[in-house]
Amino acid sequence: MECSRFNRAQGATRSKWHRRCILTISSRALAAKPSLSGASVSENQLSQIPRHVAVVMDGNGRWAKARGLPRTAGHEAGEAALFDVVEGAIEIGVKELSAFAFSTENWKRSPEEVRFLMGFNREVIRRRLDQMMDMGVRVRWAGQSGRLWRSVSSELIRAEELTAKNKVLTLNMCVNYGGRAEIIEAALALAADIKGKRVDPNKVSEKKFAQYLDVPSDVDLFLRSSGEERISNFLLWQSAYAEMVFMDVLWPDVRRETLFKAIEIYAARNRRFGKA
Numbered sequence: 414m415e416c417s418r419f420n421r422a423q424g425a426t427r428s429k430w431h432r433r434c435i436l437t438i439s440s441r442a443l444a445a446k447p448s449l450s451g452a453s454v455s456e457n458q459l460s461q462i463p464r465h466v467a468v469v470m471d472g473n474g475r476w477a478k479a480r481g482l483p484r485t486a487g488h489e490a491g492e493a494a495l496f497d498v499v500e501g502a503i504e505i506g507v508k509e510l511s512a513f514a515f516s517t518e519n520w521k522r523s524p525e526e527v528r529f530l531m532g533f534n535r536e537v538i539r540r541r542l543d544q545m546m547d548m549g550v551r552v553r554w555a556g557q558s559g560r561l562w563r564s565v566s567s568e569l570i571r572a573e574e575l576t577a578k579n580k581v582l583t584l585n586m587c588v589n590y591g592g593r594a595e596i597i598e599a600a601l602a603l604a605a606d607i608k609g610k611r612v613d614p615n616k617v618s619e620k621k622f623a624q625y626l627d628v629p630s631d632v633d634l635f636l637r638s639s640g641e642e643r644i645s646n647f648l649l650w651q652s653a654y655a656e657m658v659f660m661d662v663l664w665p666d667v668r669r670e671t672l673f674k675a676i677e678i679y680a681a682r683n684r685r686f687g688k689a
Contacts, residue, residue: 461680463633465509466502466672467648467655470495472639472663479663485529490665492537496544501669502582503548505676509583511555511628513647517591520560534588535565538572545572549581555627556590557598585628592649599625626650634679636672638664656682 473487480486495512502510514534520527538552545552554569569586602625606612612621623629632648632655640661644652658675660667 462506462676463656463679464507465511465630465632465651466507466634466636467511467513467632467652468495468498469513469635469637469645469647470664470667471637471641471645473665475639476663476665484526485533487663487665488530488533492533494665494667496541497668498672499545499550499582499584500548501672503550504669505673507582509585509630511585511587511632511648513587513590513645515556515588515590516646517557517589517594518646531562531565534586535562535568538568538586542572542575545576545584546579549579550576551579551581551583552576553583553585553628555585555587555595557594559589561589587628587647590627590647592644592646595627596650623650631655634658634675636660636675638662638667638671654684654686656684 470491473491474484475487476490477484477487499510515530519530522530552569552572554566554573558566565588569588572586599622603612603617603622607614607617623631628648628651630651632652635644635648635652635655635657637644637658638660640659642659644657648655656679658678660671660675662671
């Protein structure tokens, strides 16, 4: 999986690097499609847009610490970043966005922060539901019920039900999610179906196995904010051939323009999928 670092200086200014890029999302195209912000995207550009973008929203705590604020303030600021990226994804033509909201490893954090994150995730889904309906966003929950607060899982299930017919963008809210756990659960479910003679073991393929995952579709572009360069147990199966872009910007400072620049990097890659 190839990697690129996207630094703060590039994110804040129109650098020489930026001017030299052949912009996938440039507004210079002739045949254009209107977008939410009034910008335009050409049909040619759309052909180079990743279908599925995965986002590790990292850096909330460091953003807050740098400002002398509690870690919870960083999470609160990160909400605006997520939904600006959601709007940007819709503008540019991304069809699926997976957001790593709470991992199975996050239970190791302080009890105070865990309690905050549980309530915060619940309230974000609740207060943003009307907005997502208006934008045509379909919400899907990926993750384990297990230790998750019942009020959180209930809100996620409710959002899934109410947005089920929306088709503009699928937003996978990955809450209490771990990539290894997802693969184990999928393998157990497949094994149960084989044992119950509902699946022919001789016809099991990668495509068939993916149907048992919470998030069945492959990731095209994998983004991580904060400058850290690791995938942290997120969408392991789905990211086998993803293009990795690590952005040196803390999550609360991320906006749709950051996504657009990451897509420029993605569009410049030659995705060979093992071919010469």
